[in-house]
Amino acid sequence: MREAHLDLPQVTRLLVQPSGTFAGLLQPLVRPMTFRAGFVAIVGLPNVGKSTLLNAFLGERLAAVTPRAQTTQRRLLGIYSNDTAQVVFIDTPGLLEPRYTLHRSMREEALSALEDADLVLAVVDAGFEPSLDWAAGFAQSIRGPTILCLNKIDRVEAPGREELRARFTNGAWDAVYGTCATNGEGVPELLEALSGFLPESPPLYPVDELSDAPVRHFVAELIRETCLEELADEVPYAVAVRIEEFRDRESGRPTYIEALIHVERESQKGIVVGAGGRTIRKLGTRSRVKIERFLGRRVYLRLRVKVLPNWRKKTHHLRVLGFRVPAQEN
Ligand SMILES: Nc1nc2c(ncn2[C@@H]2O[C@H](COP(=O)(O)OP(=O)(O)OP(=O)(O)O)[C@@H](O)[C@H]2O)c(=O)[nH]1
């Protein structure tokens, strides 16, 4: 077999042409830059702003955010890429004492993210003392690099901020940052610091990808988020949303989406539907507007409500609804 070879003039030509095959081989010499990539688990108590931070890092409204605790129920990947790094964030449910099977599922989702992460970002509400107390205990339970994020720093006056920094600069954390996730203050600085802690590695995901979750996941979350915003008391916590149909139609016609809102009891179904169907129409309209913004196209949204008795306590229901089933109950 004849060996392919290049003679010297050919090589010289390739080297001087940036588009030549050899130019690629020279790149490491021309750009001695290190690329870093890895997983960062965002963990903390419920409602401290973990998902808001994820959205702020990405500059996209990827994760559901509401003023209520326990908004996030499962892990969500959010991928940030630039020329020098790829930070793969894992947003997690807030850590809480489990009261029923869904809670145990949520806790396992959060704890498993810690195992998968190269770096942990522990988030606290800087203006809420119990959240700060939690940080001290958490720092002791973690091996590997951990960064503390004092989020909601806007709730603390300037002198208090310095005190906080001093209080947590105690060797338990690899770094301490203050952020306001809602207005972006401190977010770029924290993002840069996180990148620096990641191992040298090529990108783990395509650099133009924002998440590995399917579009259906985001659509279901937008509907659940709307339920959390619009329904009172305990009702929204009994809501699970599943997309039954998602169909793009010929040009000019809106995408057809049919979603099933599961609740635990008949009485909750009555509340979600509302008198004369008023509540479900409102949920439908508000969800549709969000979904259209997210997808960038017109949508026809059909919502239906179904009772799945005590689904939060039943492993087989959790499985059908796509939740992680806690290990002991599998
Ligand atoms: N003032 C202030 N509010 C914030 C900040 N970050 C988030 N919030 C608000 O805090 C609330 C909770 O935010 P989330 O991002 O849903 O909190 P989370 O930690 O993901 O909550 P769970 O998913 O329930 O664990 C929302 O109303 C946010 O708008 C912040 O920096 N300052």
Ligand SMILES: [Mg+2]
């Ligand atoms: Mg969240």
